[in-house]
Amino acid sequence: MHRRFIFIATSLLFSLITFAQTGSIQGTVSDALSHERLMGAIISLDGTNKGTSTDFDGNFILENIVAGTYTLSISYVSYTSKKIPVKVVENTATDLVNISLSEATEVLQEVVVRATKKTSTETAIVLETKKMNPIAVGVSAQQIAKTLDRDASQVMRRVPGISIMDDRFVMIRGLNERYNTVLLNDVITPSTEVDARAFSFDLLPANAIDRIVVYKTASAENAGEMAGGVIKIYTKSRIDENTTTFGFSTAYRTGTTNLQALQYAGGKLDMLGFDDGTRALPQNFGNRAILNGNNRVAANEQFRRFLPMYNVSNQTIMPDLRANLGLSRIFNIGALDVSNITNVNYSMSNLLPQNATQERYEGINNNELAYQWRDAASVQQVRLSAMSNFNILLSEKSKIEFRNLFYQAATNETLMREGTNENEQIDFRNYAFRYETRSIYSTQLSGTHDMQQQAKLTWNVGYGFTNRYEPDYRRIATSRISGKTDEQYKIDVPPVANPSLTQAARFWSALNEHIATAALNYEKDITIRGMVVKTQVGAFEEVKIRDFNARWFGYINPNNSERIYQLPEIFFDEQNITTNAGGISLLEGTNYDDHYTAQNSLSAAYMSAVIPFTSRISTQIGLRGEFNRQQLQSRLRGSGTSVTVNNPIISPFPSLNVTYKINKMQQLRFAYGMTVNRPEFREIAPFSYYDFNLNISKSGNPDLKTASIHNIDARYEIYPSDGELITVAAFYKYFINPIEISGRAAGSGTAFFYANPNSAKSVGFEIEVRKNIKGFLQNRLTIVANGSLIYSRVDASNLAGQIANRPLQGQSPYLVNLGLYYNHDLFQANILYNVIGKRIFVAGDLLGNQTIYEMPRNVIDINISKPVGQKLEFKLGISDLFNQANRFTADSNNDAKIDGNDKNWRSFSRGSLISLGATYKL
Template sequence: MYKKTYSMLKQHNYLTKTIFALFLLVSANTLSAQTIIKGLVKDAKTQETLPGVAISVKNSTTGAITDENGGYQLNVLPGKYTLVTSYISYQPLEITDIEVKKGEPTIVDIPMIESEHALGEVYVVAIGRINSEISLLSSIRKSNAVVSGVSAQQISKSQDRDASEVIRRIPGISIMDDKFVVARGLSQRYNNVWVNNSTIPSSEADTRAFSFDIIPSSQIENIMIVKSPQPELPSDFSGGFIKVETKGIPSENSIQVNYGIGINTQTQFKDFKYSKGSGTDFLGFDNGLRSLSGSVSSGRIDNNNKDQVNNLAKNGFNNDWTVKTKNPLPDQRFGFVLNRKYTGKDNSLWGLITALNYSNTSKTYTDMENSRYGVYDSNNDKPYFTFKYTDNQYNNDARIGALANLIYMPNEKHRFEFRNIVNQIGKNRYTDREGYQNTSGFYGQRKAEYIYSSRLAYSGQFAGKHTLTQRDNLDWVLGFSYSNRNQPDRRIINWEENGYPGDAHYKEFQIDQNDITRDFNKLNEYNYTLSTNYTHDFTFDSGFKPSVKAGIYAEYRDRSYNTRFFKYRWIPENLPEDFSYRNVYTQILIPDNYGADKLYVYDDTERLNDYSGTNEQMAGYVGFNIPYNEFNIYAGVRLEHNKMSLKSYTTILGDKSKTTDYSYTDIFPSLNASYNLTNDHLVRLAYGRSTNRQEFREISSSSYYDFDLFSFVAGNPDLKPAYIDNFDLRYEFYPSNSEIFSLAFFYKHFKDPIEWTYLDGGGTYIYTFRNANKANNYGVEVDIKKKLDFIGLRDFSLTFNGSLIKSKVKFEENSGANHDRPMQGQSPYLINAGVFYQNENLGLNSTLLYNIIGKRIVGIGRVSSTSGSSINNDIPDMYEMSRNVLDLIVTKKLGQHIEITAGIKDILASKAKYAQFPKFIDKEGNTHEREQVTKEFRTGQNISLTAKYSF
């Protein structure tokens, strides 16, 4: 059965069609609307609406949670009902004798009175949703671990477009390359990601990372980041365990349609270069235009067979190399959401949410400085460029996504969920580059890169939650996820300047043998997970109420990575003398020149760059929750057995391979303790041991040329896992149910941390992965959410979170070019701030957001490996420099159904800048430091206008 299912899933097109067909089928079977009770819930004193209030029909399973505007809706049959409300720090309320007539909506507005005392436990049969600031803070407050998060309500205020923009609003979080999360100064490899309580595969070929830009913000209910280990969570994280929850059961029946347009001041109304694309590029995938033809794709060709060589050059590829120019249209965004909720005659509850998202955006970076320094010229006090280029880069992204979540509650004791999310994103980029390289010699150069990549990510879960008895609860999740990255036909052209004075072509650019290349690679990963958790609550006569939680977890991953690589060569004797100096697009890469005895394509595919692998994990845990007066202790232990098997090839040609197993069995203890100083003040203390294991790519023999880094990235089969001890101390103060002040300290000690390192490739750079000896990471975080009514600004609120972080990686002595330094990606500080204005009477919301990060290492340098060598021979690390980011968003409601949002993101549009800081000793023995810019470009302002219609 498994083999049959697995072979079916291997078919990418079949899988994609099946997923979308399932989505359309579920969407088509919408649930009919019923007679309704609806209204607003407000604070009786201030008249502010209250999101997150639990409302239920007494003696039934019908319930709802108020939305971000305090609204609710209950689907019921005609009759008389009593409503029960529950809300933290407010008095519980019963509203009786509510008469509902057939075909008529019943309006019931509910005033809530704030309680002077802490609420006891109130059991309400409703779907708890963490989609508002109040419900989010309530969840954080009740958590057994150190947790931070962001809710759908805050996302709607910020107008962030995808998960990568959303998540950087969380304390201690920053983003690299617009998609990878850096938590507490630790790079993406030290994070773990779950979507709807199930693992999701890495979307990157070269490292362990999940690209958060692939999830649209409109599909997100909340994002929670667990920062301290817990026994029920997999141990392979240290920076943060990121839990993304997609939209769940709706609070009311509704349909929403939104459409938005946007411009970037660096892109629209200016020249935009592009190459021919396929007819489906606008949907986020290539229709086969860039694929190898059938006869070529089946395997490496015989380079000595003239017929095969001729066929490859003429028919194996898309041979249109033309670069065209246009003025791009404004960015387009479209969204559709369908919400349905239904209460059956047997009081069962059904909920359905379906969503479609589409976007098509462009981005241009022109006159981009893109350089790298080698050893600084200390004699003349000026930089010595290894690479110095100016880039013009043109990007077009198309994304389509769908969500379909179905929830069924037959009664108050059982809940079943079937959640599906699928997103497809296609990125098309053309780059032209001019400058020079100065490694083994000085070369004036031009370069061009055509690259298209598409990514598909699907995640699906079938889950259940069950109240077995008053003291026993069980939940389980069956999950499947699939990730595909297809990079068909990346084309690179390299020109070099003729540097021979007196030559007829002096200072002209020419191409040489192997200077035109094409490569293809494809990554597929399948994940299967099973988890179950059982909780038993004890009750003793003394009032002591401990609980025990235990569970098992199983995960199976299967990944394959395949490549093809080709070079253009020619026979000079059969071509004109000035052939290599001619126009590449119109005079060289043309049908008349192709042939085995003229211009031909050489298949240079190496099996060394392919790999496949599986990873099996089995885990079990037990945790004990021990409340005692104002103390609460949650302690546990997790046992994990992890086995990774990697199949790699040992020869350039053929199928000779070897399989290497990496197997580990480890025990991971954890402790999370809290103490309630008062009802509003608490202190947390946490410890946990975690790990960071190698990924398939990092231990493979595969090598890949990164055009942006001018470098090759290679694996290291000798890598071993890192082990981390994590310590947290946090103070939390909740002035009200929508306000928080928290102050946290953390410390992490790493044994054998996995880091990028630099190797000298004989005239080029090679990056690889290596275990350092140890590392330390520590810092402080502050998080503030505060209303400003105490200074007379009733409709205003403020958010602020900031972090100060420090880290140091230590390598063993005599470790070559490696050197002690901060961990890659670590910022010394991060600041997020926001001012929010919300006026319900005017239907007006506005938000001003600010973000900055401190300079962080993004490129590794090297020190001279010779004992006693001067710092003058060192190559410095490269840093991403700080920049101020300011966003403004204004939303206005027009009547009951229409909402208009206007926004300007990155108002300041300050330059993005990267720099190296070489040190040198002058002739007098004085030490100097210089700042040398290596990369610099303008991002432009993003101006958008969106209209949403709800009915």
């Protein structure tokens, strides 16, 4: 299969390349007297619509010109225009070498030009990051358009030094996603996960993104909470013309599409990503006193209002579908120039994980197999998003932006698990039916005002709402004696009034979070002894409020009824919920810790100055102060003892960014910054959540501390030409009280919890290349590559039984991203490669809890796009060409190495995805 994919992809790429038989014109424009190269000179080919402008080095190129003789026009403000006859030959670059322009002698009339700065091109993003004082990298909308990326998580894979975890979460320099701060249009995004501090990048559609900039060093104007980086995502706002675009694509996934799989019945709005109330708790459902009271007749009447526990059937898995509609409009409201961009995106994808196995080992060196199982899962994901951004020009120097984003995502999962409990010699067949929705709404109002005397004022107010809803998560456990294949599985339910969340149970949870923000920033250039010092002061305020509630109910078999040997669809029939002999019942098992409320307030003020000590040395000095108060209220499981967290912390964040310009093409950077990493609400909440997929529970730690980080960076940058760069960097990070996920024994199973080792350090080296390959394929091939090597070590001597000399949890020792982009007017193609080194998924100890590593996985994507005329474009893509397994391996002998002595903990494959789509522009 792999060879067939490679052959098809290579054949398509070769045939498209050989199809393009045209010529090009290239050259350089300079001043006739000083010989200084002119940037921004206008180049046009008379009689055609071909045109361009010169780059920073005065270079230009016009491509895809049909062979023939033409007249080339060159013009530049305050210079005399020039026309040159040129001859274009097929498959040849006509090199005009140098074109000189002379200054015009006539006086020019004043002309007022109103323009909008382009930020979405590859050249613009390179120039933007080059001029920034902090070290930064980025990706533009132009580069995104060359791929089949559907959402921001896939886009982020193109950013140097970035890797993606679980197809949703971003890691910078191999660090865990918790060490990143994510901003959407300069407003901090809410955490989208209940169990972790993370933003799920699959929420944002790729076609709504203008650019993404990742800051790798600290600066006063950016949030003080970072160690990996600050990620700023900007959605599209200003446009040049009215457009309407339609897009549609379908995809075939190997091992999934057109196969049969178990799926459980849901609601009428599942296709749109909403639960229509079908899975909701019945209206006016009873409280615990009624449901667990002595009047079982009344209680059972309540429980019979539930949906059927087991309502599954085999369904044929359809191909993935994606559709989008984009509207761009320019209009006037009185004297105001207004533009609007609106995007609506919909997608439905399906996945049947292949060869999904898990194993658990015990005994000396963990060599004795205790459990093993195979999962047959069907996962459907629906995403619906809408974005509407308004840009209002109040004047040439002032604008207002109003941005809105709504996102709805739903996951519908049906899972059947078969395996063996070697300790008890039992075969089991378990089921889980899960439906989860995530809703995010973000609205922002911002203003930018250019003032007199080189000053600028910007402000921003925003509101965000996040909801995560998990209605009627059903779990069923059945078993039989190992080897008794002729016997039927019996349903596992407790015979006493003690329901179990891991056997036959139904679980509901809801999380609501509100965030309000306000920011003010003032910039002004001040001249001191001939130096222009760029100063900046600002303030930021954020208030975050969260409320979480969970409620669950478990089946019991008080009469030891033989009904347990019936099939699930018969056993769980509502008619069997009765006090009669042989009947079953339900009890509420909700615990004290299944509810928590939390609040966080953050107040910040900062100031910075960029001081050009010489024409070559520029230094940004900054100081940011933050006062953060984190509060949480909950209760302990069992005892109900009140748990209160109240952590007020004042943190100063000094930062220094120094740039030494060797020449126009080269510069050196040095940076230092102090930052923090605060616990997320979920990480300090005592709530324990049972994860059926991993067969573990997850709980928070109210005693978790805030981590402090010292960051040192050095980088050498080369900019060979417009849009190109080569960088070599080194960095060092020292963590005090880093936050890690660790494993510990919990009853008969394992629990994941959060802990603070004493300290950790991370030392890394990275290289980045974005370069056009000259003299090959008519200069149309570009390579974008980056790689990192990182060494990390943790001092966890303060934690009982911890393994010495291990890496930081979540830190990869290396990562590699490589992309080859071929760009032609007739078609575009690219091949992308990504791999990250093994990293600790969960830190173990010497007390029997193994360290789990996520193993490397090589990923190759191929994308080809073909425009047809000016309005239609087709795209073909193959994602995850080799379909290597996602592997998690247990370090069985605790030697901090993974070799033949270590055992599989979890493994599965997603399959390769072949997609075909089209976009039409009106």
